[in-house]
Amino acid sequence: xxxxxxxxQIIRQHGEELLRLAYTYxxxxxxxxxxxxxxxxxxxxxxxxxxGDSHYKTYLYRMVMNRCKDYLRSWHYRKTILMEPFxxxxxxxxxxxxxxxxxxxxxxxxxLPIKYREVLVFYYYKELSMRxxxxxLNVPENTVKTRLQRGRKxxxxxxxxxxxxxxxxxxxxx
Amino acid sequence: MRDSSIxxxxxxxxxxxxxxxxxxxxxxxxxxxxxxxxxxxxxxVLIPSVVTFAIALFAFILWNTETQPVQPExxxxxxxxxxxxxxxxxxxxxxxxxLKSIENEDYASxxxxxxxxxxxxxxxxFEKYQTIDLDxxxxxxxxxxxxxxxxxxxxxxxxxxxxxxxxxxxxVDQGDGTQMTVSEDFYGEYPEYTPFTFPETVTLNYEEIxxxxxxxxxxxxxxxxxxxxxxxxxxxxAFQDGEFDVVFATDQKSYYLTRLSVPEVGSLDVQPFMVQxxxxxxxxxxxxxxxxIGVLFMDERIHFVGTSPEVVSASQFDLDGDxxxxxxxxDEGVQVIxxxxxxxxxxxxxxxxxxxxxxxSVFTYNLDVPRGDVFIETTLLEGEKxxxxxxxxxxxxxxxx
Numbered sequence: 001x002x003x004x005x006x007x008x009q010i011i012r013q014h015g016e017e018l019l020r021l022a023y024t025y026x027x028x029x030x031x032x033x034x035x036x037x038x039x040x041x042x043x044x045x046x047x048x049x050x051x052g053d054s055h056y057k058t059y060l061y062r063m064v065m066n067r068c069k070d071y072l073r074s075w076h077y078r079k080t081i082l083m084e085p086f087x088x089x090x091x092x093x094x095x096x097x098x099x100x101x102x103x104x105x106x107x108x109x110x111x112l113p114i115k116y117r118e119v120l121v122f123y124y125y126k127e128l129s130m131r132x133x134x135x136x137l138n139v140p141e142n143t144v145k146t147r148l149q150r151g152r153k154x155x156x157x158x159x160x161x162x163x164x165x166x167x168x169x170x171x172x173x174x
Numbered sequence: 175m176r177d178s179s180i181x182x183x184x185x186x187x188x189x190x191x192x193x194x195x196x197x198x199x200x201x202x203x204x205x206x207x208x209x210x211x212x213x214x215x216x217x218x219v220l221i222p223s224v225v226t227f228a229i230a231l232f233a234f235i236l237w238n239t240e241t242q243p244v245q246p247e248x249x250x251x252x253x254x255x256x257x258x259x260x261x262x263x264x265x266x267x268x269x270x271x272x273l274k275s276i277e278n279e280d281y282a283s284x285x286x287x288x289x290x291x292x293x294x295x296x297x298x299x300f301e302k303y304q305t306i307d308l309d310x311x312x313x314x315x316x317x318x319x320x321x322x323x324x325x326x327x328x329x330x331x332x333x334x335x336x337x338x339x340x341x342x343x344x345x346v347d348q349g350d351g352t353q354m355t356v357s358e359d360f361y362g363e364y365p366e367y368t369p370f371t372f373p374e375t376v377t378l379n380y381e382e383i384x385x386x387x388x389x390x391x392x393x394x395x396x397x398x399x400x401x402x403x404x405x406x407x408x409x410x411x412a413f414q415d416g417e418f419d420v421v422f423a424t425d426q427k428s429y430y431l432t433r434l435s436v437p438e439v440g441s442l443d444v445q446p447f448m449v450q451x452x453x454x455x456x457x458x459x460x461x462x463x464x465x466x467i468g469v470l471f472m473d474e475r476i477h478f479v480g481t482s483p484e485v486v487s488a489s490q491f492d493l494d495g496d497x498x499x500x501x502x503x504x505d506e507g508v509q510v511i512x513x514x515x516x517x518x519x520x521x522x523x524x525x526x527x528x529x530x531x532x533x534x535s536v537f538t539y540n541l542d543v544p545r546g547d548v549f550i551e552t553t554l555l556e557g558e559k560x561x562x563x564x565x566x567x568x569x570x571x572x573x574x575x
Contacts, residue, residue, distance in 0.1 A: 011202055015194040023188055037202045042361075070361050105180065106187030124180040138289050138347060138357060140323075 007044050014057065015040070017126075018064050024121045025068035027110060035071055039063045061126075061136055065118070072114070108158050116151030119144055249308040251277060259313040265325045265346045268354035272344075276303050289347070289357040299360070307334045314341075314367075323348035330367040340364035 015036065022032035043060060109120055122128045122136065123144075130148075134141040251273045260266040268287055275283035279300045288296075308331075315328035327344040344358045 007203055008199065011194070011199055015199065015202070016192060019193045019198075020188055024184070029193075033198060033202070040202060067361060070359070104183075106183030106185070109180065109184055110187055120180065121184065125184045127181070138345075138349075138355070140349060 007040065010044060011040055014060055018060060021061065021121070021126070022064050022068055024110060024117065024125070025065070025114065026071060031071065035067050036064060039067050058132070058136060065136070069114070105155075105159065108155055111158070112151055112154055116147055116154055119147045120151045120155070123148055251308050251311055256313055260316055260325075260327070262318075262325065264348075264354055265316075265327075268346050268356050269327060269344065272356040276300060277308070287354070287356055289355045294360045299358075302360075305333050305335070307332050310339065339367040341367045 018036045018039065019032050022036050023029060026032055026035065039060065043063060109117060111117075112120065118137070119133055122133045123130070128136070130141050130144050133144045137144065253270055253273070256273070257266050257270065260269060271283065271287045274280070275287065276299060281296050284296045284299070288299075294302075311329055311331040313327055314330050315326075317326045317328075318324075325346045327346065329342050329344065330339045331342070332339045342359060342364050344356060347355050347357070349355055
């Protein structure tokens with residue numbers, strides 16, 4: 001098995017979910033692909049001397065998360081995003097259609113501040129436990145819980161401001 | 175039980191079709207792929223050369239040791255200065271342990287105190303520090319997070335092959351209270367550090383403007399004022415013209431003129447701070463009993479001063495641990511000043527929103543805008559009409575009637 005096959009195997013195994021995870025941070029598909037490619041190459045190069053205790057998948061999550069945050073902090077991103085048209089959380093018309101509300105809910109998750117968005121994504125989308133999220137983000141478990149609560153609260157508020165159905169929050173408390 | 179509708183809704187928002195197509199897969203591999211064959215053939219040439227060179231070098235070192243004692247100058251962290259810069263003994267201990275483990279390439283110690291190994295292997299970290307001139311390494315900022323038991327340390331240093339210095343952020347996290355852990359921004363593009371000295375206090379000196387009311391600045395004028403800067407770096411002057419104008423000069427070539435409404439003769443307190451993300455040095459200007467009157471960026475391009483000369487109403491908003499915003503209403507309109515970790519981040523002046531009528535309700539929330547910018551929604555009464563404004567830290571986005 002040569003290097004290309006090794007790399008291809010790693011990408012096949014983890015690429016799909018890492019691309020989607022990166023997108024939840026940067027919300028641009030091309031950028032997500034570039035960042036994930038960068039992460040794979042770094043992870044691949046140093047896989048022989050990797051000594052961290054965390055599971056390899058968690059390790060990749062962490063790399064993607066940090067790489068995305070580095071990108072979002074960069075001036076390149078800040079300049080780019082400022083030139084894009086603004087879309088407020090309350091844009092669009094209210095809907096009574098539940099499936100449409102569902103799509104709006106996903107969009108609203110992605111426009112939350114990163115600190116809330118990432119815990120919601122890891123908890124609901126990636127289905128990690130609070131403990132796993134705490135280790136991944138390197139914060140206390142209580143912090144994760146607080147961010148989850150605040151994230152849900154913010155999400156609910158944004159939906160209500162936009163006139164959308166926020167019934168999810170009355171029915172499903174974690 | 176978890177709400178699966180949120181998972182489904184995120185899937186919908188991202189797109190349900192597979193992303194990792196064969197095309198994407200091959201794009202990810204192709205640009206960087208180097209066949210093993212090449213590496214092997216290169217190794218055949220390189221290895222004998224390296225071995226020969228190493229033998230020759232070893233022989234030279236042995237010979238040199240016999241002829242004259244070798245006294246290598248080993249660069250090391252200045253632990254004393256670093257310790258002095260950190261007040262909290264626990265943070266100090268954790269950070270010093272972290273640095274010592276790197277300097278000694280002590281894997282066990284590094285992994286015990288570090289969480290950097292979650293993004294980079296210890297070996298990778300150690301190798302990176304070998305490229306740094308450790309003699310230049312020093313802490314320039316230690317900030318405790320207000321919301322969480324976390325301390326941010328900003329260090330400046332130069333690489334061995336570069337003369338300019340860069341800034342790097344370290345995070346010391348108290349975690350669950352049992353052990354401090356240290357991590358660093360390993361893959362960041364570190365901003366360049368350009369130190370700039372500014373006096374702690376500058377005195378305003380007034381001078382009547384002889385004829386014209388509009389100030390025209392002449393470089394010679396600065397020489398006539400009491401220069402408070404050292405080495406010609408900064409001078410400040412003020413002129414009495416109903417208001418007082420202040421001239422700043424960063425050097426002998428660049429001058430900045432701004433009008434600050436300072437109420438009376440006195441002095442300005444100048445508090446330097448580092449702008450997060452950029453590492454840029456800026457200054458908050460305050461007069462006694464007057465609050466913030468200006469913020470000064472001293473780089474070549476940006477010069478921004480926000481003023482709040484006659485604050486009629488002030489409100490402060492906590493942005494859920496992300497920082498605070500102070501809203502000041504005066505004759506000029508509404509000024510929004512944003513702080514993170516106690517340091518100034520940005521300010522805007524919305525002249526469209528006048529002080530009268532006062533807002534009957536104001537609230538803010540942070541949407542997905544770049545760090546440092548805040549999406550703000552405010553409802554104001556214009557006569558009997560309620561008008562909603564949306565704006566961020568740089569501009570009014572829309573006025574919702």
